[in-house]
Amino acid sequence: MKHLLALGAASLLFAAPAYADPGKWTDEPVRIVVTFPPGGTSDLIARVLAQYFESEFGQKAVVDNRPGAGGTVSADFVADQDPDGTTLILGNNAPFTIAPTQFEDLPYDPMGDFTHIAYLGASTPALFVQPSSGITSLEGYIERANTDGITYGSSGVGSITHILGQAVDVSLGIEQIHVPYQGSAPAIQDFRAGVLEAYYDMVALNGDLITEGETQPIALASPERSPLFPEIPTFRELGHDIVIENWTGVSGPAGMDPEMVQTIHDTIEAIMQMEPVIEQLAKFGIAHTEMSSEEFTSFVDGTITTWAPLIKAANVNGG
Amino acid sequence: MDILYSFGNGLLVALEPANLLYCFVGVFLGTFIGVLPGIGSMAAISMILPLTFYLEPTSALVMIAGVYYGAEYGGSIASILMNIPGTPSSSITCIDGYPMARDGRAGIALFASAIASFGGGIMGMIVMAILAPALAQLALNFGPTEYFAVILLGLVAASAVSNGSPIKGIAMVAAGLMFGTVGVDITTGAERFTMGVPELRDGVHLVIVAMGLFGVGELIVSIRANAKGEHDNEIDYANFYPSKAEWKAMVAPIFRGSGIGSFFGALPGTGQTVASAVAYAIEKKVSPNRAKFGKGAIEGVAVPEAANNSATQTAFIPTLTLGVPGSASMALVIGALMMYGIVPGPRLLVDHADLFWGLVASFLIGNVLLLILNIPLIGLWVKLLKIPYRYMYPTIIVLICVGVYSLNNNVFDVWLTLVFGWAGYLMRLFRFEPAPFLIGFVLGPMMEEQLRRAMLLSRGDATVFLTRPISGTLIVITALLLVYAFYSAMRQRRAGQNSPSTPEA
Numbered sequence: 099m100k101h102l103l104a105l106g107a108a109s110l111l112f113a114a115p116a117y118a119d120p121g122k123w124t125d126e127p128v129r130i131v132v133t134f135p136p137g138g139t140s141d142l143i144a145r146v147l148a149q150y151f152e153s154e155f156g157q158k159a160v161v162d163n164r165p166g167a168g169g170t171v172s173a174d175f176v177a178d179q180d181p182d183g184t185t186l187i188l189g190n191n192a193p194f195t196i197a198p199t200q201f202e203d204l205p206y207d208p209m210g211d212f213t214h215i216a217y218l219g220a221s222t223p224a225l226f227v228q229p230s231s232g233i234t235s236l237e238g239y240i241e242r243a244n245t246d247g248i249t250y251g252s253s254g255v256g257s258i259t260h261i262l263g264q265a266v267d268v269s270l271g272i273e274q275i276h277v278p279y280q281g282s283a284p285a286i287q288d289f290r291a292g293v294l295e296a297y298y299d300m301v302a303l304n305g306d307l308i309t310e311g312e313t314q315p316i317a318l319a320s321p322e323r324s325p326l327f328p329e330i331p332t333f334r335e336l337g338h339d340i341v342i343e344n345w346t347g348v349s350g351p352a353g354m355d356p357e358m359v360q361t362i363h364d365t366i367e368a369i370m371q372m373e374p375v376i377e378q379l380a381k382f383g384i385a386h387t388e389m390s391s392e393e394f395t396s397f398v399d400g401t402i403t404t405w406a407p408l409i410k411a412a413n414v415n416g417g
Numbered sequence: 418m419d420i421l422y423s424f425g426n427g428l429l430v431a432l433e434p435a436n437l438l439y440c441f442v443g444v445f446l447g448t449f450i451g452v453l454p455g456i457g458s459m460a461a462i463s464m465i466l467p468l469t470f471y472l473e474p475t476s477a478l479v480m481i482a483g484v485y486y487g488a489e490y491g492g493s494i495a496s497i498l499m500n501i502p503g504t505p506s507s508s509i510t511c512i513d514g515y516p517m518a519r520d521g522r523a524g525i526a527l528f529a530s531a532i533a534s535f536g537g538g539i540m541g542m543i544v545m546a547i548l549a550p551a552l553a554q555l556a557l558n559f560g561p562t563e564y565f566a567v568i569l570l571g572l573v574a575a576s577a578v579s580n581g582s583p584i585k586g587i588a589m590v591a592a593g594l595m596f597g598t599v600g601v602d603i604t605t606g607a608e609r610f611t612m613g614v615p616e617l618r619d620g621v622h623l624v625i626v627a628m629g630l631f632g633v634g635e636l637i638v639s640i641r642a643n644a645k646g647e648h649d650n651e652i653d654y655a656n657f658y659p660s661k662a663e664w665k666a667m668v669a670p671i672f673r674g675s676g677i678g679s680f681f682g683a684l685p686g687t688g689q690t691v692a693s694a695v696a697y698a699i700e701k702k703v704s705p706n707r708a709k710f711g712k713g714a715i716e717g718v719a720v721p722e723a724a725n726n727s728a729t730q731t732a733f734i735p736t737l738t739l740g741v742p743g744s745a746s747m748a749l750v751i752g753a754l755m756m757y758g759i760v761p762g763p764r765l766l767v768d769h770a771d772l773f774w775g776l777v778a779s780f781l782i783g784n785v786l787l788l789i790l791n792i793p794l795i796g797l798w799v800k801l802l803k804i805p806y807r808y809m810y811p812t813i814i815v816l817i818c819v820g821v822y823s824l825n826n827n828v829f830d831v832w833l834t835l836v837f838g839w840a841g842y843l844m845r846l847f848r849f850e851p852a853p854f855l856i857g858f859v860l861g862p863m864m865e866e867q868l869r870r871a872m873l874l875s876r877g878d879a880t881v882f883l884t885r886p887i888s889g890t891l892i893v894i895t896a897l898l899l900v901y902a903f904y905s906a907m908r909q910r911r912a913g914q915n916s917p918s919t920p921e922a
Contacts, residue, residue, distance in 0.1 A: 162826060163825075163826060164825060164826050164827065165619075165825055166615070166616060166618070166619050166825050166827065167601075167615045167616065167618035167619055168618070170615050170618070171615055171616060171825070171827065174615060200606070203613060205615065247876070249873065249874055254603070255601070255602075255603065255604065255605060255606035256606050275873060275874075275876070276873075277870055277873045277874060278603055278604055279870075280603060280866075283759075287764060288560065288561070290764070291559070291560055291764070293560040293561065293874060294874075413605075413606070
């Protein structure tokens with residue numbers, strides 16, 4: 099038996115992208131730390147993962163919501179845990195991409211203190227304007243911004259929608275007036291009251307408003323058009339290379355055993371391929387793309403570098 | 418007719434088995450916690466808040482509301498039986514309730530309190546059903562400019578109409594405003610007063626402040642006040658049904674109390690304590706039985722109870738239709754709704770009509786449930802009070818710690834709550850009221866946020882506050898209120914200067 103295991107381990111080492119069977123990786127229950135309070139998209143994704151970890155692979159898992167300070171409270175907590183596979187974090191752009199540039203005294207290193215394990219997917223924000231404004235294209239938007247000025251709502255200073263607004267300013271050569279809200283719901287409320295001229299938000303969460311004609315999407319910040327809303331053009335095809343997506347993935351503390359990382363990665367990958375999971379994520383506007391742990395690690399690193407100038411330009415720490 | 422139709426729809430929502438169950442759980446829990454000395458609806462709501470995250474928004478709101486008015490009712494029980502107000506607003510009930518209990522008429526007093534609470538609750542509900550849609554209609558034009566004006570009005574109303582020293586009241590509001598600025602500035606992202614503590618970047622959580630100042634603070638005071646540790650309560654169970662004369666004496670005070678309570682409840686920033694105090698003061702002037710007030714008059718129990726319960730219901734009007742919490746508990750309700758992505762405000766009635774009317778209808782059901790529940794349960798409440806404090810207080814502290822920890826799963830919050838607990842105790846010691854502090858703490862950040870947003874949207878033109886009709890009107894009302902407050906303060910001071918020369922009659 100021992101030999102077989104050794105043989106198995108050896109063959110794993112030789113197999114070049116490493117492969118492990120999906121399955122449970124620890125006898126202890128796993129804690130999936132979520133950076134948001136219960137009830138949001140992030141929380142629901144973690145709950146889907148926890149449910150399938152247990153039902154399909156016998157790996158007990160619980161969701162642990164530790165909201166606060168843009169996800170940095172969660173990240174700081176996870177960075178300090180033992181790298182034994184019992185603590186994972188459902189990470190996203192806030193603590194890993196934005197915070198490192200936003201906060202000078204971050205208590206953790208987004209790369210050095212973590213093992214980035216698996217990429218789950220991303221949802222895409224879009225630019226929305228008032229249907230009554232008569233603006234239907236990006237050209238019209240630029241013109242309006244240059245003549246009358248445009249006020250747009252974001253879900254907060256340093257949020258992904260603010261960064262996107264900043265990227266649009268830079269790329270389109272306009273100056274929109276940024277009006278930050280606490281989350282997208284109050285921004286949309288003011289937009290519907292006619293107070294705001296535009297806002298940026300995840301396109302999938304605005305499906306009802308789009309179909310009811312309450313809001314007019316102009317352009318999408320994804321590399322390609324969304325399968326859910328094929329009629330919305332992307333910034334890229336309109337000649338502006340703006341790709342800003344709200345990514346999410348699973349990470350753990352630094353120093354995890356590579357073999358265990360592979361098992362966790364493959365287990366998550368297996369779950370992401372399941373039909374009900376694909377459907378569930380589609381509702382949040384998230385399409386899964388497979389990345390190896392190495393690819394995911396360099397992806398996270400890449401977002402920090404590419405977003406940094408935008409975050410600095412947005413002056414999100416008030417300095 | 419529209420109202421009846423909407424109310425009927427709401428009744429169907431409220432009668433759904435799940436909502437009915439949560440309504441029952443809410444009023445039961447509320448009464449139970451309200452009965453505990455010093456722990457009011459505020460603490461009760463913060464304790465169940467984490468539970469509600471897992472419910473449908475309507476069920477959650479129905480349950481929170483149930484806890485809220487249940488606690489208001491339960492608070493009177495401790496006031497009557499032990500002369501310890503279970504909630505701050507039922508302190509007025511002590512004045513006549515406790516003498517009645519000493520007279521051996523505890524049962525009648527509890528019954529009167531139940532009936533008056535029921536009457537007040539129903540009246541408050543009717544006011545809410547009729548006035549809220551009109552208010553919401555008006556409020557459909559509310560943008561950041563108007564919100565700023567209405568919050569300013571609430572803040573001024575809160576500091577002008579508080580019991581105790583007005584200067585201390587204003588000082589507490591100002592202190593609350595200052596604590597409200599802790600955290601990352603919403604408009605620029607700058608960190609303010611976080612002292613490098615990441616947990617403070619989102620500011621101090623309202624539940625922490627409330628649990629600390631009210632829950633822990635009151636507990637420390639109660640422990641000092643009841644160093645002996647036990648109470649003896651004898652209650653005459655056989656006799657709790659009021660006589661015909663007593664019934665007759667109660668009817669008019671219940672109506673008057675409900676009217677006054679409904680008014681103060683709907684006014685953001687005043688709340689039940691002010692409502693019951695004012696109603697009692699007025700009743701004492703107009704009642705034919707005024708000589709017996711303070712010596713066990715049944716009207717003296719009925720009036721404050723009717724007032725604080727109707728205020729409890731109408732407090733939901735500004736909370737839901739304007740997004741302005743009338744009290745700290747209402748601020749928690751707003752927080753709970755925000756968790757569901759439901760933004761309380763002018764459009765709530767349109768966007769979430771089911772939720773609103775379901776809630777209104779649940780008031781009717783909840784009040785009936787309370788009545789059915791409480792009369793047979795009087796015996797149980799009394800037994801609960803017989804639990805020695807050495808068991809009860811530690812239990813309450815544990816509950817508070819668990820409640821606070823479960824907010825963010827963070828121990829830092831528990832320590833912070835204990836710090837605020839001591840602050841609350843010191844405030845009481847020096848006769849500073851924690852309520853104005855909490856109102857400043859809740860309204861300050863909201864006001865700042867709306868002000869800066871309105872300024873951004875107007876491109877820096879500050880005259881919008883006066884030129885837009887609704888906000889202009891509100892600003893004028895606020896100014897008048899301030900003038901009146903100064904005027905009455907001056908008069909009081911002059912009266913105070915004269916009094917030493919006029920000997921007591």
